[in-house]
Amino acid sequence: MVSNIFFKQIKGLIKKTITIKKKKRVETMIEFLYGIQYIMILVILHQTTKSIQPHVIYGTTFNQSSLTTPMLIPFISFDNNSKLIIDRLTAEEPMYHFVEYENEQDLTELFINSDSSLSTNGSTITSIPIFTGVMFNEISLESSVFNYSLVSADIFSDLDSGYSLQLELDLLQSFTELKSGLVMNQNISVIEFPYESSFFNINTVLFIIYLPLFFMYSLQQLIMLIVTEKKERIKEAMKVMGLSEGAYWLSNIIVQITMNLILTILMEIIAYSTGIFTKTNPLMIFIMFLIFSLSLIGIAFLLATFIENPKTAGGVSSIFLLFGISVSAFYQFYIKSRVPSLKYLIFLLSPAAFGEFLNQLSTLESNNLPVTWSSNEFLIPLAFMVLDFILYSLISWYSIQFYQSEYGSSKSFFYFLKSSSSSSSSSSNNDEEKKSIINYQFNNNNEIIDNIGINIKNLKKEFKNSLDNNNNKNNNIIAVDNLTLEIKKDQIFALLGKNGAGKSTTIGMLTGLIPPSSGDATILGMSMTHQMDDIRKHIGLCSQENRLYQQLTCAEHIELFSRIKGLEEEDIPQQVLTSLEEVGLLDQRDQTSTVLSGGQKRRLCLAIAFIGNPDVVFLDECSSGLDVYARHQIWKLLEKKKVGKTIILTTHFMEEAEALAETIAIMTKGKLNCQGSVLELKSKFGLGYNLILTFDNSIGSSSSSSTSSPSGLKKITGIEKPFEKFLFEHFPDCLPMPTNRDLILANREDLELSYSLTQQDNADLSKFFSSLEQLEGEFHIKRISLQMKTLEEIFLKISEDQ
Ligand SMILES: Nc1ncnc2c1ncn2[C@@H]1O[C@H](COP(=O)(O)OP(=O)(O)OP(=O)(O)O)[C@@H](O)[C@H]1O
Ligand SMILES: [Mg+2]
Incomplete structure (x- = not known):
């Protein structure tokens, strides 16, 4: 239905x-x-x-005056009297040129080989392309016998039959004149019937x-x-x-x-x-x-x-x-x-x-x-x-x-035939794979429905290399390489990775935009390869590129997508208001998308992704190009919206992932590198802390060992050594870090030192801080800050390792 x-x-x-x-x-x-x-x-x-209808074509008229070029007439004579007729006719009509032939066979050969020119007495005369020959059989003036045949090239052709008829009449006239001795003043014409054009x-x-x-x-x-x-x-x-x-x-x-x-x-x-x-x-x-x-x-x-x-x-x-x-x-x-x-x-x-x-x-x-x-x-x-x-x-x-x-790996044009055959080994492998995924889905149905929003299994995408003309499979670009990943329901999941890591391709496959080369995924328990139409009823997408109609306004876009999502007609005006308000575009509601700024277009795409309250929302770099204020607004919106939803987010802003995502996964070269909460990742990668200390400038001014840097800042060497000695006693493997912070210190004479500490036990840290507290006055420490390494540093380390 x-x-x-x-x-x-x-x-x-x-x-x-x-x-x-x-x-x-x-x-x-x-x-x-x-x-x-x-x-x-x-x-x-x-x-x-x-006015020119009906269209009548009038027939051709033939008479002697129609002959404007010589008409060559080959003839065979079985009777001497025929010469009399020929001479008389030639004298009357100089356009007739009679040429004698020995027998019928010669005449036939002439006809077959004729190219409308005949040779007479060594000279060639070009005739009109008509071939009519005469065979004089028996001619007797005394007993009035005039027995001859006309040989015509095409007796049905208007032109040939017209001239043949004309010749026949002229022959008869000559015979009659010879026999009677009279000169007949006749003017005979052959006229074709007029006809109406049917064409x-x-x-x-x-x-x-x-x-x-x-x-x-x-x-x-x-x-x-x-x-x-x-x-x-x-x-x-x-x-x-x-x-x-x-x-x-x-x-x-x-x-x-x-x-x-x-x-x-x-x-x-x-x-x-x-x-x-x-x-x-x-x-x-x-x-x-x-x-x-x-x-x-x-x-x-x-x-x-x-x-x-x-x-x-x-x-x-x-x-x-x-x-x-x-x-x-x-x-x-x-x-x-x-x-x-x-x-x-x-x-x-x-x-x-x-x-x-x-x-x-x-x-x-x-x-x-x-x-x-x-x-x-x-x-x-x-x-x-x-x-x-x-x-x-x-x-x-x-x-x-x-x-x-x-x-990428395009389907064969005969894919409908292949789907019914399981003879080839590769297709049977694929089938096995699909079956196992579906079994997995059935066996674990309840668990999946309860906890897992998206379950990706061995998902792979190979793109043909457009520069490779030989279609060599080894040169294919593997954008996503056997990715296996579970994404829990009701949370924001951040998918991070360098440019080209395969994030958008993964989202493309999960939303049915890009067919996978192999593997499958279930979204809300439905198979991506078999039930995409059902899945699409539950998802929203803000893709990396803005996909908007140039001629439609913000409000018209929301209206269109509301209808696509099947919203009731009476709810659409309210949806337009809410959606645009949430992304701060209410002022631009009647602006066409062409006049929106880059950030405004992103916000409109984000608003579209949430229309119809989908269960799973894919946001591919939804905050790129947004100003700081707008980005924070979007963060608030996502915090509000995430209840009861699975949101898959890709971003190049680490603080965004850190602030929003319950789970973070980092992809490198199409593969999953690591996955977990921010804390889990930080502890897993053992990157530890950054220790930053600010020393009072009074030390520098009273110390004779202070030196001036070219920038005019005082570099205090007197305090550094004893402090580092103290520090290394507690953390032998800590490393001094370059710092630029002294440039933005409130008092330009203050000294700031930074050290990188590896992962530490809480007990060691508290021991260090209680010792430092006692020596605080000696070192003239103004401020101490201990920061856990940021996600950005983890990301950089992982990227460097690859
Ligand atoms: N249509 C395509 N044809 C060929 N190669 C493609 C195609 N689309 C993507 N790729 C390649 O696949 C790889 C992954 O691309 P993808 O867009 O998924 O990366 P990404 O992680 O989203 O990167 P970014 O952060 O820049 O958006 C890249 O090497 C890219 O060149
Ligand atoms: Mg991308």
């Missing part, structure tokens, strides 16, 4: 697209004007070309080539929107927050069809009022245009899957449409009469199927007839356009699954 959230998501997305279209006013206006302008040009062309109908050409372009701009707009959402990774961000792919597609179809519906109605009003269409039912044309626009939406989905750049996508969609129209025209004007069955292949291009209907429409409308509902020219194109839409959509749906893996 389709859930309630599905419709809320559709509503959210439709509102989003309409808001964007309203804000991109010029483009939206052009979208309408473009279609209208097309139909207006069609009206003008239709009106002005009406060149200006309306058909206009309709087939012109009308499919009607939706071109709107197709471009759609594909550019889809590709922009893909390129800016906003669609992915919405999917992580629970957006279903179906809702995304359906919302685009609804908006696009609505736009095209308005366009089609406008087009019909113009077309019917100007007489472009008169007899055909307007509903039929309406249905055909809408179904054609639906098939174009399928094309947009298909092309958007493979193209990464919005402008390229716009260009390619136009080329695709023009290609479809060219194929359509080629089919209608050339292939249809020769190989009609090719239509079943050609109509897989929807503009060609649409062309079939348009051809019929123009032919019948020119004859003042309607296209009928039951005609094949309506039903077949209609069925094909629906089929095309389904076909394009299925291919793009399938390609989305395959193409999303572009980040």
Whole structure:
């Protein structure tokens, strides 16, 4: 059953697209004007070309004056009388050149080898490319026998038969004149019948080539929107927050069809009022245009899957449409009469199927007839356009699954076949691994549900090295290397690591943005590889990059994501207020994201992550770029929000992790290096303390052993030695530390000394302090501070060790 959230998501997305279209006013206006302008040009062309219809082609007339170049006539003579006729004819019409041949075989060879030039008496005469020969059989003037045959190259060709007929009449005339001794003043012509052109109908050409372009701009707009959402990774961000792919597609179809519906109605009003269409039912044309626009939406989905750049996508969609129209025209004007069955292949291009209907429409409308509902020219194109839409959509749906893996080890294009086979050893290994994870999940179900929010097992991600053209697996980048990690529920978990350690990749895999190369994880007991759709109902994400719509305001973003999360309509205004207030963006609620500062954009992304009160929230460097005040505000917010939630946080601010996180894990080169609470890490790494002492300046001034440093500060050497002696007695392995602190001392003459102590027992420390208390006056100590090493120092040490 389709859930309630599905419709809320559709509503959210439709509102989003309409808001964007309203804000991109010029483009939206052009979208309408473009279609209208097309139909207006069609009206003008239709009106002005009406006068030359019907299109009649008049036949050719042949007579002696048609012969402008010599006509060579080979002949065979079986009778001497034939020479008389030839001489007479040649005298009357000098364009006839008779050339005698011995027998029929010679004549046939001549015909086969002829290139429209014949040699006579050593000289070559170029003739018009007509081949008509004469075989004189028997000629007798006395007994009126005139027995001869004409040999013609192509008796069906208008041109050849026209000239042959003309020759025949001239031969008859010569014979008659010779026999009677009279000169006949005859003027005989061979005239071809006139015929009406069934081929060149200006309306058909206009309709087939012109009308499919009607939706071109709107197709471009759609594909550019889809590709922009893909390129800016906003669609992915919405999917992580629970957006279903179906809702995304359906919302685009609804908006696009609505736009095209308005366009089609406008087009019909113009077309019917100007007489472009008169007899055909307007509903039929309406249905055909809408179904054609639906098939174009399928094309947009298909092309958007493979193209990464919005402008390229716009260009390619136009080329695709023009290609479809060219194929359509080629089919209608050339292939249809020769190989009609090719239509079943050609109509897989929807503009060609649409062309079939348009051809019929123009032919019948020119004859003042309607296209009928039951005609094949309506039903077949209609069925094909629906089929095309389904076909394009299925291919793009399938390609989305395959193409999303572009980040790294991509799925095979035939992954659907592989999933059912377990023959290959690597896939069976993977299956085993998955089974063991699922078993683990079942066996320990209660424990996991109770305590563990996220359980990562051997998670690995290998990226293809883009610089490696040989696809050598050894050169792959291992971003996450068999990571195994448990994250308890209801706490803030900080994932630390140097740049490139694999933090974002781990979050990407856990949120389903990046497919893992191997391994699995359970989130709230659900498997990442098998139940991502269910997991996404429970998670929120603030990714490292800001994924925001340029045209939407802060409030509109919160509204959109509230609907994606399935919030009730009446709760959305309150959600907008609360979310923006929490991150301090209430003043900017109506600002579009383009005018927000970097820190404000981060805060908006953070607000989005918490919409719908998700159980698990991933925050990837959510505080980067924030000022100190804003960062502290965010810390307070996270403290407040963390109740009942598992928050996974990555940050490069150690004090942030120290202040917020119950558990800290440090990753290096894709592997987990250490994990524990701050105290646990500090004690585990045995880094101990920093001892910082400030000595009174009166010592320096009274001591003769003071020296001046180049900076003018007094460096007291007299006190250092005895103090260090005392210190080393208690802590033999302590080390003096460089200090810059003397530069910021209240009294510039004070002396500050710092020492690094390794991990110490509490008893040793208290013994040292009680001894020091007794000697405090002797050493003139002003201040003593003992600080545990910071997380930053642990982090640096771990990073240095790698
Ligand atoms: N799409 C990708 N293609 C190839 N390599 C990638 C890709 N994404 C990440 N990597 C590589 O994977 C490694 C881990 O990257 P990741 O973004 O997870 O690091 P990170 O710990 O989040 O770093 P940062 O602190 O800088 O955000 C890096 O070496 C990076 O170059
Ligand atoms: Mg990162």
